[in-house]
Amino acid sequence: EAGVTQFPSHSVIEKGQTVTLRCDPISGHDNLYWYRRVMGKEIKFLLHFVKESKQDESGMPNNRFLAERTGGTYSTLKVQPAELEDSGVYFCASSQDIGDPDTGELFFGEGSRLTVL
Amino acid sequence: AQSVSQHNHHVILSEAASLELGCNYSYGGTVNLFWYVQYPGQHLQLLLKYFSGDPLVKGIKGFEAEFIKSKFSFNLRKPSVQWSDTAEYFCAVTLSGGYQKVTFGIGTKLQVIP
Numbered sequence: 001e002a003g004v005t006q007f008p009s010h011s012v013i014e015k016g017q018t019v020t021l022r023c024d025p026i027s028g029h030d031n032l033y034w035y036r037r038v039m040g041k042e043i044k045f046l047l048h049f050v051k052e053s054k055q056d057e058s059g060m061p062n063n064r065f066l067a068e069r070t071g072g073t074y075s076t077l078k079v080q081p082a083e084l085e086d087s088g089v090y091f092c093a094s095s096q097d098i099g100d101p102d103t104g105e106l107f108f109g110e111g112s113r114l115t116v117l
Numbered sequence: 118a119q120s121v122s123q124h125n126h127h128v129i130l131s132e133a134a135s136l137e138l139g140c141n142y143s144y145g146g147t148v149n150l151f152w153y154v155q156y157p158g159q160h161l162q163l164l165l166k167y168f169s170g171d172p173l174v175k176g177i178k179g180f181e182a183e184f185i186k187s188k189f190s191f192n193l194r195k196p197s198v199q200w201s202d203t204a205e206y207f208c209a210v211t212l213s214g215g216y217q218k219v220t221f222g223i224g225t226k227l228q229v230i231p
Contacts, residue, residue: 033219043221050216056218058218093219098216099217101168106163111160
């Protein structure tokens with residue numbers, strides 16, 4: 001079974017440019033999460049999709065960030081225009097049902113490292 | 118808002134030493150608790166989890182954690198660490214029920230010296 005895949009693994013862009021990160025969750029997982037980790041800080045929640053709907057987007061920093069999950073399959077996270085403080089590792093995770101004792105678990109991708117110069 | 122505190126940010130141990138990593142959360146409702154691990158060059162993966170029942174839970178690779186509700190704690194332990202345990206460890210919490218976000222702590226880097 002394929003795991004969570006993220007693309008690109010590393011992106012280097014200049015301030016003001018646009019970057020789009022992609023996440024393919026595990027097939028059949030309705031729940032998809034985006035997290036970001038800035039060096040030395042915690043893994044910070046950005047948003048949570050249930051199928052194609054945004055369940056919780058309370059962690060999105062500002063309106064330069066746009067996440068979509070059309071059709072409830074893969075998701076994209078676009079940063080436009082990118083700023084220096086957007087640098088970090090963006091993790092995607094999927095879950096069948098985080099509230100289920102038997103299946104409650106996040107499956108993570110390897111992350112997309114974004115460097116904004 | 119729920120939050121997770123990990124007090125040890127960097128721990129260095131010799132092989133065979135015992136390990137205890139502290140984790141406290143700030144939410145007073147019913148929670149589910151997790152420890153995740155990230156080995157060098159690998160993705161985050163689940164080490165163990167607590168939902169209900171026996172507050173002492175056992176995970177993979179000999180790790181265990183104890184949920185103490187009165188202390189809002191979920192400390193991770195291992196009696197004897199190995200060099201292969203070198204990794205970063207994250208405590209996480211979610212509210213009970215479906216469709217909840219998972220909140221992570223800052224992480225603890227463990228370095229085990231052979």
